[in-house]
Amino acid sequence: MNRTDIVLPDYLFYALMHVHQQGYWERLATGTLNLVNIRVSDVQRIELSPR
Numbered sequence: 699m700n701r702t703d704i705v706l707p708d709y710l711f712y713a714l715m716h717v718h719q720q721g722y723w724e725r726l727a728t729g730t731l732n733l734v735n736i737r738v739s740d741v742q743r744i745e746l747s748p749r
Contacts, residue, residue, distance in 0.1 A: 717744060 717723070722744075727734040 714744075 723736055726736050726740045728737075729735045
């Protein structure tokens, strides 16, 4: 994606929901029990460009 300043919030929400449903965050989560965390750098590495 070249212009991240014009990303529609609804698109970004559904794109990140798709990433979550694919189990991406589960692989990267750190922590124990019910309190798990993901790193900001993990989120920054997501590519929003089409395949």
